[in-house]
Amino acid sequence: MFLGFLLFLPLLGQAATPATIPANPAPAARGATATTSAASADPGAEFVQAQTLIDHGKFDEGIAQLRQLQARNPRMRGLNREFGVAYYKHGDFMTASQYLQPALQDDPNDGESTQLLGLSYYFSGRPAQAVPLLEKVNSWYPAANVDASYVLGICYIQLHNYDQARKAFASMYGVPPESAPAYLFAARMLLREEFDPIAEQYAKQAIALDPKLPLAHYFLGELYLYKSRIPESIAQFQQELALDPAHAPTYYKLADAYTRVLRWDDAERLLQRSIWLDSTASGPYILMGKVLLNKGEPQVAVRTLKHALHMDPNNYIAHHLLGECYRALGDSQQAADELKFASQLESKQ
Numbered sequence: 001m002f003l004g005f006l007l008f009l010p011l012l013g014q015a016a017t018p019a020t021i022p023a024n025p026a027p028a029a030r031g032a033t034a035t036t037s038a039a040s041a042d043p044g045a046e047f048v049q050a051q052t053l054i055d056h057g058k059f060d061e062g063i064a065q066l067r068q069l070q071a072r073n074p075r076m077r078g079l080n081r082e083f084g085v086a087y088y089k090h091g092d093f094m095t096a097s098q099y100l101q102p103a104l105q106d107d108p109n110d111g112e113s114t115q116l117l118g119l120s121y122y123f124s125g126r127p128a129q130a131v132p133l134l135e136k137v138n139s140w141y142p143a144a145n146v147d148a149s150y151v152l153g154i155c156y157i158q159l160h161n162y163d164q165a166r167k168a169f170a171s172m173y174g175v176p177p178e179s180a181p182a183y184l185f186a187a188r189m190l191l192r193e194e195f196d197p198i199a200e201q202y203a204k205q206a207i208a209l210d211p212k213l214p215l216a217h218y219f220l221g222e223l224y225l226y227k228s229r230i231p232e233s234i235a236q237f238q239q240e241l242a243l244d245p246a247h248a249p250t251y252y253k254l255a256d257a258y259t260r261v262l263r264w265d266d267a268e269r270l271l272q273r274s275i276w277l278d279s280t281a282s283g284p285y286i287l288m289g290k291v292l293l294n295k296g297e298p299q300v301a302v303r304t305l306k307h308a309l310h311m312d313p314n315n316y317i318a319h320h321l322l323g324e325c326y327r328a329l330g331d332s333q334q335a336a337d338e339l340k341f342a343s344q345l346e347s348k349q
């Protein structure tokens with residue numbers, strides 16, 4: 001669950017040089033390698049070297065540079081902050097928090113240290129400690145800090161404080177916290193975190209507040225399809241189409257639901273509509289291949305699946321279905337090749 005949020009690190013971890021460290025030289029000088037004698041005479045230059053190494057992913061070398069500074073002056077102001085930023089960027093969140101704690105004691109108004117410490121707590125599985133820090137960040141930057149709002153909302157979910165999570169996501173998307181969209185946004189995040197019953201409850205509340213809210217019925221349809229509650233899923237997708245008959249993914253998902261109850265003709269009709277509205281998605285073509293195969297039309301299914309693989313070459317489901325089509329056509333060698341390749345792709349994924 002935590003790995004997905006590593007994508008935010010380059011955005012959130014750009015550290016500024018602490019105020020007590022001498023000002024950075026020009027950008028060209030920052031990237032240059034100073035001589036040992038010059039660096040020894042200028043601690044600020046060594047900070048710059050360490051930061052440059054860390055910025056370029058050379059974490060061990062950058063941290064070693066900071067260790068040299070620490071050995072000469074253990075009380076140098078700003079060292080804890082630099083160590084914390086370095087370990088945060090390196091993905092060692094537990095160690096990062098151990099340095100960012102004293103850094104924040106040195107400067108309680110340091111916004112970046114506050115944010116990075118909160119995120120370090122979150123990534124190391126301590127949401128209760130992360131919450132007050134991320135709340136403070138949000139109070140400082142209510143409109144700008146989307147990532148902190150998102151992580152704050154996820155922390156609230158993990159702490160089962162669902163209403164506060166909804167408010168965090170509402171802030172993230174700029175909608176009123178008691179509005180229908182706020183409940184729908186929270187429902188989506190809750191489902192992602194596998195809080196399915198609460199997600200269903202919040203989606204229903206969104207619809208109660210606004211029966212015509214776009215994609216609310218679609219969300220419930222996806223939820224019910226995932227839970228194999230097929231009749232309820234079909235009903236929700238049909239309600240979504242009544243509100244938005246031009247939404248291609250709804251036709252696709254409704255067709256998927258129909259395949260679960262072997263309504264192949266209905267599924268084919270809906271998939272045609274989905275493809276006519278949006279021919280850029282591979283999913284409807286793959287499902288159409290499955291439908292055609294089950295309707296006894298493997299030759300047509302082969303052409304459909306090849307088109308899907310042109311868009312998504314490494315889709316193992318498409319390769320598996322293509323193998324089944326070749327088997328139905330009596331081409332045992334191509335069938336074996338496709339099924340083997342599908343198995344290899346699936347194991348990699």
